[in-house]
Amino acid sequence: MINKRLLIKNLLAHNDENSFYDKKRQLNIGEREGKAKFLKHICALANSNPENNSFIVIGVEDEDSKIVGIDFYDDSKIQNLINAYLSNPPIISYENIPFPHLPDHLVVGLVTIRPNHGKICSLRKNIWKYYGGSVFMRDGSISMPKVFDIHIQDANSGLVASIEKNSHNNIEYTLDGVFDFMKKRNSYSPQYKVFKEYFVVCWAGKRKHIENETYYSRVDIELINEQVKLFYSDLDEISIAFDDENFKIVEFVHLGLHNQFKYYPLEEVLITFRENGSYDIESRLLFEPPKFDPKTLHHIYNTNKAVIQKLKNNYALSNSDIKDLRNLSTTYLLCYLNNFTEALTMLEEAKPYLKSYNAEVYNSYKESMRILRKVKYN
Numbered sequence: 001m002i003n004k005r006l007l008i009k010n011l012l013a014h015n016d017e018n019s020f021y022d023k024k025r026q027l028n029i030g031e032r033e034g035k036a037k038f039l040k041h042i043c044a045l046a047n048s049n050p051e052n053n054s055f056i057v058i059g060v061e062d063e064d065s066k067i068v069g070i071d072f073y074d075d076s077k078i079q080n081l082i083n084a085y086l087s088n089p090p091i092i093s094y095e096n097i098p099f100p101h102l103p104d105h106l107v108v109g110l111v112t113i114r115p116n117h118g119k120i121c122s123l124r125k126n127i128w129k130y131y132g133g134s135v136f137m138r139d140g141s142i143s144m145p146k147v148f149d150i151h152i153q154d155a156n157s158g159l160v161a162s163i164e165k166n167s168h169n170n171i172e173y174t175l176d177g178v179f180d181f182m183k184k185r186n187s188y189s190p191q192y193k194v195f196k197e198y199f200v201v202c203w204a205g206k207r208k209h210i211e212n213e214t215y216y217s218r219v220d221i222e223l224i225n226e227q228v229k230l231f232y233s234d235l236d237e238i239s240i241a242f243d244d245e246n247f248k249i250v251e252f253v254h255l256g257l258h259n260q261f262k263y264y265p266l267e268e269v270l271i272t273f274r275e276n277g278s279y280d281i282e283s284r285l286l287f288e289p290p291k292f293d294p295k296t297l298h299h300i301y302n303t304n305k306a307v308i309q310k311l312k313n314n315y316a317l318s319n320s321d322i323k324d325l326r327n328l329s330t331t332y333l334l335c336y337l338n339n340f341t342e343a344l345t346m347l348e349e350a351k352p353y354l355k356s357y358n359a360e361v362y363n364s365y366k367e368s369m370r371i372l373r374k375v376k377y378n
Helices: 004-012 032-048 078-085 157-165 171-184 294-312 319-326 328-337 342-357 359-377
Strands: 021-024 054-058 092-097 106-113 135-139 142-146 191-195 199-210 213-223 228-242 246-257 260-273 279-285
Touching: 004 021, 004 054, 004 092, 004 106, 004 157, 021 032, 032 054, 032 078, 032 106, 032 135, 032 142, 078 092, 092 228, 171 191, 171 199, 171 213, 199 228, 228 260, 246 328, 260 359, 294 319, 294 328, 294 342, 319 328, 319 359, 328 342, 328 359, 342 359
Parallel strands: 021 054
Antiparallel strands: 054 106, 092 106, 135 142, 191 199, 199 213, 213 228, 228 246, 246 260, 260 279
16 A cells, blocks of 8 residues: 555655656646646646556645645545546546644645546646647646647656555554654544554544534544545534444534524545455535525625625724624525525635635635535535
């Protein structure tokens, strides 16, 4: 089994990006340009490596490969984006890899692009300035458009295989990972379980008991063998259940209006461990949007617009405005889920003003966008 932290270090040892790996300071697939560039790189790496894995490392400075980290990103539906825009799409995975020197909320993103075995990947339709039908290849460290009437060449299998071989896990890395997790999460009652005499899952969080059920907040869950952070939540609550073969996480979101909030199940993640040293991670959306009176939502929608306008004009906010601002992202989310389609545009336009106001309202924005992303892809 490959230790993903070690794999990233081995990739970064190749200081220059090349035809089987790319590095990015950050990834922004919430905007059209960022989405288009991400698709271009996936297409180019898939075509340049038809018989071996290729990678994108995110959260790294381009000039000196310094690991600076990015926010935890839990979008398990990113494959849907690839399938929607690419013909002959490769299978990809996005994993969050913790590093000891980074703050708890930052990780390094690792995109793994599986081999496409000679199939030419291309854009299925127009996006940003790239036209449908375009084919991309890696030219050194650059993803370039190409015209194809030849067989794709494979030149990296040996090198990639060597990097992956040198990144395999061992008992020392596993034990170090467990001890490091237990030490860092000591104040949150850390626990671990071994599955199939091989896989080690560690988790920790603040416990809350409600009607004979145990919930966790400020949750951290890691698959130690691969140094992959499986789940991180600073705001929501989850339930955890497991048996000898499965580890199940159900995530809840706290939504409501006028101080009448409820916990709604958002998503179930099921990790199944197998005897042959493999595992599967399956996610299932559980979310059923709460319904509210349209007149109430229309009033809230207009109130939000007025608050954002005050921020744009640098006007002072009243106590009532500040309270509305704290709930603005959540209420825009509820408006959108209740068929106020323009609420999403308004929320996206409010992003820079929320970010500059304070961390609390900006974190609420990021959480609302994460929920919308999951719902949208499903």
